[in-house]
Amino acid sequence: MDAILLQILNGLDKGSAYALIALGLTLIFGTLGVVNFAHGALFMIGAFCAVTLQKLLNLSFVTLDETQKDFLGNPLKVETPFIEAWFGPEVGAMIIDWSVPLSILFAIPIMLLVGYVMERGLIKHFYKRPHADQILVTFGLAIVLQEIVKYFFGANPIQTPPPDVLSGSVDLGTMVGFDPNAIIYPIWRLVYFGFAVGIIGAVFSFLQFTTFGMVVRAGMADRETVGLLGINIDRRFTIMFGIAAGVAGLAGVMYGPLNPPNYHMGMDFLVLSFVVVVVGGMGSLPGAVLAGFLLGILESFASTTWATTTIPGINQIIIYLVAIIVLLTRPRGLMGRKGVMEE
Amino acid sequence: MLGLNKKDTSLLIVVALLTLLAPFILNPFPEGSAMAQFNAGYPDLMQRFVIFGIFAIGFNILFGLTGYLSFGHAAFLGVGSYSAVWMFKLLSYNVIPAIALSVVVAGLFSLLIGFISLRRSGIYFSILTLAFAQMSFALAYSVLSNPKFNLTNGETGLQVYADDPQILQGANAPDLPHLFGLPMRATYTMDVGAWSFDFNAGYYLCAIIMMAVFYLSIRIFRSPFGMMLRAVKSNQQRMNYTGLNSKPYTLAAFVISGMYAGLAGGLMAAMDPLAGAERMQWTASGEVVLMTILGGTGTLIGPVLGAGFIKYFENIFSKINDNVLHSWFAFLPDGLEDAVVFVIHPFIGKGWHLTLGILFMLVVIYLPGGLVEGGQRLLKRFKRKKKDTDDAPSGKTEPAE
Numbered sequence: 001m002d003a004i005l006l007q008i009l010n011g012l013d014k015g016s017a018y019a020l021i022a023l024g025l026t027l028i029f030g031t032l033g034v035v036n037f038a039h040g041a042l043f044m045i046g047a048f049c050a051v052t053l054q055k056l057l058n059l060s061f062v063t064l065d066e067t068q069k070d071f072l073g074n075p076l077k078v079e080t081p082f083i084e085a086w087f088g089p090e091v092g093a094m095i096i097d098w099s100v101p102l103s104i105l106f107a108i109p110i111m112l113l114v115g116y117v118m119e120r121g122l123i124k125h126f127y128k129r130p131h132a133d134q135i136l137v138t139f140g141l142a143i144v145l146q147e148i149v150k151y152f153f154g155a156n157p158i159q160t161p162p163p164d165v166l167s168g169s170v171d172l173g174t175m176v177g178f179d180p181n182a183i184i185y186p187i188w189r190l191v192y193f194g195f196a197v198g199i200i201g202a203v204f205s206f207l208q209f210t211t212f213g214m215v216v217r218a219g220m221a222d223r224e225t226v227g228l229l230g231i232n233i234d235r236r237f238t239i240m241f242g243i244a245a246g247v248a249g250l251a252g253v254m255y256g257p258l259n260p261p262n263y264h265m266g267m268d269f270l271v272l273s274f275v276v277v278v279v280g281g282m283g284s285l286p287g288a289v290l291a292g293f294l295l296g297i298l299e300s301f302a303s304t305t306w307a308t309t310t311i312p313g314i315n316q317i318i319i320y321l322v323a324i325i326v327l328l329t330r331p332r333g334l335m336g337r338k339g340v341m342e343e
Numbered sequence: 344m345l346g347l348n349k350k351d352t353s354l355l356i357v358v359a360l361l362t363l364l365a366p367f368i369l370n371p372f373p374e375g376s377a378m379a380q381f382n383a384g385y386p387d388l389m390q391r392f393v394i395f396g397i398f399a400i401g402f403n404i405l406f407g408l409t410g411y412l413s414f415g416h417a418a419f420l421g422v423g424s425y426s427a428v429w430m431f432k433l434l435s436y437n438v439i440p441a442i443a444l445s446v447v448v449a450g451l452f453s454l455l456i457g458f459i460s461l462r463r464s465g466i467y468f469s470i471l472t473l474a475f476a477q478m479s480f481a482l483a484y485s486v487l488s489n490p491k492f493n494l495t496n497g498e499t500g501l502q503v504y505a506d507d508p509q510i511l512q513g514a515n516a517p518d519l520p521h522l523f524g525l526p527m528r529a530t531y532t533m534d535v536g537a538w539s540f541d542f543n544a545g546y547y548l549c550a551i552i553m554m555a556v557f558y559l560s561i562r563i564f565r566s567p568f569g570m571m572l573r574a575v576k577s578n579q580q581r582m583n584y585t586g587l588n589s590k591p592y593t594l595a596a597f598v599i600s601g602m603y604a605g606l607a608g609g610l611m612a613a614m615d616p617l618a619g620a621e622r623m624q625w626t627a628s629g630e631v632v633l634m635t636i637l638g639g640t641g642t643l644i645g646p647v648l649g650a651g652f653i654k655y656f657e658n659i660f661s662k663i664n665d666n667v668l669h670s671w672f673a674f675l676p677d678g679l680e681d682a683v684v685f686v687i688h689p690f691i692g693k694g695w696h697l698t699l700g701i702l703f704m705l706v707v708i709y710l711p712g713g714l715v716e717g718g719q720r721l722l723k724r725f726k727r728k729k730k731d732t733d734d735a736p737s738g739k740t741e742p743a744e
Contacts, residue, residue, distance in 0.1 A: 035466050122704075122708075125708070130410075131465055131466050132410065132412045132469075133707060133711070135412065135466065135469060136412075136632070136636060136703075136707045137704055137707045137708060139629065139632075140700050140701075140703040140704035140707060141700075141704060142700075143696060143697075143699070143700030143703070144697060144700035144701055144704065146700075147694065147696045147697035147700060148697065151689050151694060151697065267626070271473060271474075271477060271625060274470050274473070275470065275474055278467065278470050282466075312486050312489060313481065313482060313485050313486030316478075316481035316482070316484075316485055316486070317478045317481050317482065317486075320474040320475070320477055320478040320481075321478070323470070323471075323474050324459065324471065324474055324475070327463060327467060327470075327471055328459065328462060331463065331467070
């Protein structure tokens with residue numbers, strides 16, 4: 001029982017990432033009808049926002065400490081981050097320690113801007129072109145974004161540690177009555193899951209309970225009629241693209257402590273996220289979220305020793321296998337609407 | 344000639360001349376001169392030109408004619424490579440059985456994947472092929488290399504070892520891939536003045552095969568079968584309404600292009616008897632998509648051009664470094680020189696992929712027909728300037744919808 005619970009928990013962090021990226025992809029597809037192969041790159045840019053902020057906060061100036069000597073007898077050089085000089089050592093150290101959560105504030109405007117520029121500058125011109133062209137041009141864009149990041153940050157993964165308070169593990173098992181040490185779970189994964197749930201909830205309530213969201217939903221159902229009613233639906237869809245980019249970016253920001261960001265992490269997640277979208281049903285937001293968590297948990301179950309000894313390598317192919325089966329038996333996905341992209 | 348009309352015959356002859364004379368054409372700069380680094384006439388690179396040319400020609404038969412965008416063609420290339428190396432391991436280093444088997448196995452594999460994937464179209468087809476290719480990659484990388492059943496040798500890559508059976512390997516046969524005793528690495532170097540030209544046996548084998556498959560692709564393009572595939576691209580629904588089942592046609596195109604990819608993979612293994620799983624990764628599939636689009640989708644010569652273009656500039660751009668740039672712009676004043684080099688720096692050397700990505704985006708946005716369309720436009724503009732009076736009314740007729 002506790003083993004099953006542990007596997008479900010293990011699947012949650014990847015599942016959250018899949019769900020967030022797939023949510024953004026679906027949002028873009030549902031509103032603009034564009035297949036965005038550059039969405040993984042947005043996820044990656046988000047993660048590198050955290051890296052950038054961390055680097056900025058750690059910018060230091062060097063002072064000579066006369067009281068301490070190094071082994072040659074010269075005064076020791078001490079690097080003090082500017083932040084610590086400005087806010088005092090304790091507050092400064094805390095700000096640096098909390099750089100990843102702080103990056104959320106830093107990343108939101110950047111991601112919205114990136115999304116806005118991307119939509120206005122490039123994707124706008126591809127609404128009327130075939131899906132193959134959209135795939136190709138965003139694929140090219142993904143390569144370009146990835147190479148730019150690689151140019152500035154290098155090819156090696158960069159550590160972005162979580163705050164000290166949240167970096168350990170917690171014994172979840174004792175809380176629900178299992179033996180101690182049965183379920184030990186890293187805190188940051190819990191944070192990530194909670195964060196993902198929060199974001200997903202925010203997006204859904206934004207769409208469900210605001211006038212803006214209502215108009216967007218109406219536009220998803222029938223773009224032309226909404227336009228005829230005198231509403232500038234294009235502008236709203238552009239904002240939705242920005243929001244989708246923001247969701248992917250925030251997913252990336254918080255994912256850094258789980259897996260050090262490198263320049264090709266976007267591409268790695270992109271393929272899987274597409275599979276998730278397809279399994280969930282193209283254009284269905286709840287479907288994307290459900291399928292994201294489902295596939296994450298499924299992957300975690302397939303990685304157990306029991307599964308890998310029964311069917312070797314099942315952990316590597318399970319997601320693709322599920323996708324193939326779903327696509328062939330239930331073309332519109334788990335929760336897809338009838339007739340949407342059902343070819 | 345050979346059942347082709349005049350235009351196609353001349354195209355085939357041009358391609359044949361270009362490939363056969365490639366050692367001369369690609370080595371225009373004398374040995375030891377400053378420009379010698381832009382020579383591309385060494386065997387390894389020339390082999391890559393034609394092998395990727397074959398790969399792209401095959402991909403174009405599927406994507407260019409039917410419009411089905413496959414993101415999983417590298418899987419067939421990888422399967423071809425693996426089967427060729429297995430032939431080397433089991434039979435002998437002769438390349439003929441190896442290439443034959445790689446085509447057959449890739450054909451069967453693509454029949455299986457195509458049969459399933461082609462049940463869907465559009466973006467679903469792309470994602471299905473992507474999923475299959477990633478699955479094959481994962482399988483080749485880990486599962487199929489377990490000690491009991493080692494088919495792919497995992498991360499190390501499949502290669503020939505001394506204790507392999509090689510039952511048909513003759514006593515005197517060379518210990519590397521050969522064609523009835525002629526080693527693929529055999530190179531005859533001809534020195535003419537300051538120039539030196541390499542004639543490599545492996546390259547010429549690939550070149551001849553490429554001409555053959557290029558001829559085949561022309562015939563496919565011009566055949567009723569090719570027309571049918573084009574009809575699928577322009578409007579599959581209408582075709583189905585006329586009571587015609589388009590599935591066998593698309594499946595045939597898929598299998599043919601899979602066999603082309605397998606052939607390319609087999610040749611790759613024949614040039615260098617090693618097969619690794621990274622050949623099957625989806626970025627490798629992406630590369631052939633780039634080649635085809637860059638050259639010109641749906642045109643005969645486009646994919647070959649695109650493959651040559653990408654492989655050539657990949658090679659050249661990776662070689663250019665800051666020192667080379669400084670020597671080029673030495674005529675500028677010092678500050679300006681540094682500024683120019685600074686601006687160009689991200690795009691060269693390791694930044695080649697950035698250049699490629701930007702180039703690819705520009706082509707998709709402004710020149711959907713690729714290099715071929717670009718060339719045609721230039722030609723047209725050039726002609727118009729010459730005539731200057733050619734303002735005939737547009738005789739273009741719109742099809743009735």
